[in-house]
Amino acid sequence: MSCKELTMAQAVNVALTESMEMDESVICYGLGVDDPLRIFGTTANLSENFPQRVFDMPTCENAMTGVGIGAALNGLKPVMVHQRLDFFLLAMDQLVNAAAKWHYMFNGQSNVPIVIRLMIGRGWGQGPTHSQNLHAWFAHIPGLKVVMPTNPNDAYHMLKQAIQDPNPVIFIEHRWLHGQVGLIEKGSHSSIGKAKLLKKGDDITIIAMSYLTVEAIRASEALSKNSVNVELIDLMTVKPIDWETIYESVEKTGRLLVLDTGAETGSVAGEIVAKVSEKCFAHLKAAPSRLAMPDIPEPTSYGLTKQFYFGAKEIAEKVHGMLLENVDSSLYRELDTEGHHDIPGSHFKGPF
Amino acid sequence: MTQLLNNEAHQLKVLKTLYLIRDLEEEIAKRYPEGKMRCPTHLSIGQEGVPSALAPLLFSYDLAVSTHRAHAHYLAKGGCPKAMIAEIYGKATGCSGGRGGSMHLIDESVGFKGSTAIVGNTIPIGVGLALSQQIKSEQGISVVFVGDGALEEGVFYESANFAALKKLPVLFVCENNLYSVYSPLKNRQPEGRKLYKMVEAIGIKSTHADGNNVVECYEILQEKINLIRAGSGPQFIEFDTYRWREHCGPNYDNDLGYRTAQEFDNWKVREPIARYENWLLENTLFTQNHFSQIRGQVTGLVQESFEFAESSPFPDVSTVNDYIYR
Numbered sequence: 180m181s182c183k184e185l186t187m188a189q190a191v192n193v194a195l196t197e198s199m200e201m202d203e204s205v206i207c208y209g210l211g212v213d214d215p216l217r218i219f220g221t222t223a224n225l226s227e228n229f230p231q232r233v234f235d236m237p238t239c240e241n242a243m244t245g246v247g248i249g250a251a252l253n254g255l256k257p258v259m260v261h262q263r264l265d266f267f268l269l270a271m272d273q274l275v276n277a278a279a280k281w282h283y284m285f286n287g288q289s290n291v292p293i294v295i296r297l298m299i300g301r302g303w304g305q306g307p308t309h310s311q312n313l314h315a316w317f318a319h320i321p322g323l324k325v326v327m328p329t330n331p332n333d334a335y336h337m338l339k340q341a342i343q344d345p346n347p348v349i350f351i352e353h354r355w356l357h358g359q360v361g362l363i364e365k366g367s368h369s370s371i372g373k374a375k376l377l378k379k380g381d382d383i384t385i386i387a388m389s390y391l392t393v394e395a396i397r398a399s400e401a402l403s404k405n406s407v408n409v410e411l412i413d414l415m416t417v418k419p420i421d422w423e424t425i426y427e428s429v430e431k432t433g434r435l436l437v438l439d440t441g442a443e444t445g446s447v448a449g450e451i452v453a454k455v456s457e458k459c460f461a462h463l464k465a466a467p468s469r470l471a472m473p474d475i476p477e478p479t480s481y482g483l484t485k486q487f488y489f490g491a492k493e494i495a496e497k498v499h500g501m502l503l504e505n506v507d508s509s510l511y512r513e514l515d516t517e518g519h520h521d522i523p524g525s526h527f528k529g530p531f
Numbered sequence: 532m533t534q535l536l537n538n539e540a541h542q543l544k545v546l547k548t549l550y551l552i553r554d555l556e557e558e559i560a561k562r563y564p565e566g567k568m569r570c571p572t573h574l575s576i577g578q579e580g581v582p583s584a585l586a587p588l589l590f591s592y593d594l595a596v597s598t599h600r601a602h603a604h605y606l607a608k609g610g611c612p613k614a615m616i617a618e619i620y621g622k623a624t625g626c627s628g629g630r631g632g633s634m635h636l637i638d639e640s641v642g643f644k645g646s647t648a649i650v651g652n653t654i655p656i657g658v659g660l661a662l663s664q665q666i667k668s669e670q671g672i673s674v675v676f677v678g679d680g681a682l683e684e685g686v687f688y689e690s691a692n693f694a695a696l697k698k699l700p701v702l703f704v705c706e707n708n709l710y711s712v713y714s715p716l717k718n719r720q721p722e723g724r725k726l727y728k729m730v731e732a733i734g735i736k737s738t739h740a741d742g743n744n745v746v747e748c749y750e751i752l753q754e755k756i757n758l759i760r761a762g763s764g765p766q767f768i769e770f771d772t773y774r775w776r777e778h779c780g781p782n783y784d785n786d787l788g789y790r791t792a793q794e795f796d797n798w799k800v801r802e803p804i805a806r807y808e809n810w811l812l813e814n815t816l817f818t819q820n821h822f823s824q825i826r827g828q829v830t831g832l833v834q835e836s837f838e839f840a841e842s843s844p845f846p847d848v849s850t851v852n853d854y855i856y857r
Contacts, residue, residue: 252645253663254667277653284630
């Protein structure tokens, strides 16, 4: 599977298939893994190729998380799948009190190599309980790893690593990224715990995550036309965070904007701003800043969601304001999304 | 189908386990006020019957998980008593290196995979162990210890349903001691409900026994375990029993008034150890002399366990960051 263009959903599927071929201890289950739609195609052909190790499950997220933990404690490597992150909230006891704690509270004698794939919805009226970005919750729990790759290549490599990781890994897939196309390259360096420098620049560091990386790339391109050179970092892992890469960049640029797909209060962006303020204060030329979601649930109505999400235009204007003060409202008009706001724009398909 | 307790080695194993659980726990109760065991501690005194009856029926390749009240289960599965007491003392030599305390016990060498503190938390984990045994075609079974309170958790229904669906090799051992902390069963379950009947309706073969009658416990456990080993799927057994002391801690708490003295006395006369000794005297070659001799050995082990715990070091504070990730 070298140098082939795949969608992110296909990349996930290939990573699962290769992992199950390579390692007989890998099992995969979740509501709908063998249904006609195969979790947006991500579990295609798995139940045919590995009938003993791939199974649909009863609608009981909490127990099935515990079942995965138990199976992991006896040598299996479960991959559990949820079509929306929000349903996984039923399983917080198993995740927080068992999976995250087991290795520590039993003094390293056993460990829980489980991967939980969670999909984040957005738009088309997904509304309050189908679109939550709760990576900060998971990042708050010692013992968990939390990854949210942006492109097919990173998703492929990081999922394969997550499955072989001896710790519980929350693997977050943004639904708007599943259709994005990109090259899968063997020998790629994307790995859990490492952020990726996407674009070098001297004026400001932007840390993006998941779908917002797509928006940040567009914003950076537009900003460069106005002589603002952004250094863009895709965080990729929100726990543990690659602080070295962040500090190194901020010490060079002296400015920081963090983009977060989750609500602002208690956000990963807030944590990054805090840590950078503590560790890089002497290098800062301006107050570090962030763009995150408002502290309200996502409404459902087409009318109410028009201003709900920010994108490339808001990012560009924010950066422009941090560096050059007044922003002419026409300056970044090209970044306005055409068509409906509640489905991905045409800029989104990749590759990038 | 009844499997008589006529194996002398098993009779002895049951007796030793009864003594060990009782005497180790009485010593904990005695020493707890010294303030050296600094963690919430839930004693099983009065409830020794079921785990002791189970002790000779499990092999180290059988797996088990338990609850906040786990001492008896850990010991019955063959867990090391010294490591358990050291764990309650928070010592480096404890079975969890002092990171877990009384409620988080483990002994991987004997298949005791862990106990945790949140009611119902290990139920699906035990079912997952059984799933892995099925997928890997391993010979063992998994035992899930639960109390009556855990059956009220949604996760019990979810786990039982999955165990039934996949015909997993899992034994649910339910010790019904009538109380969830201070809340009696009548506040928690509709009048007239039998817990094991409710479980049966989920699709798990279920039965009921007197948890303080060790011989009855043994016979029913052996029958059901044999069925699970033969591949007939999960089993659930509800055992009636009673904890003598407070929910958490070393004291008696009948003065609080949540249960009556009469109820307590009725259970105390049905206590498992004396009943089992009487049965041995009537039905086997065991004598009072044997009892004294065996109890003496247990007393030695109990003292040794506490000396081990007392003389062991605390874990080095520099290790506090270890084992967050593997």
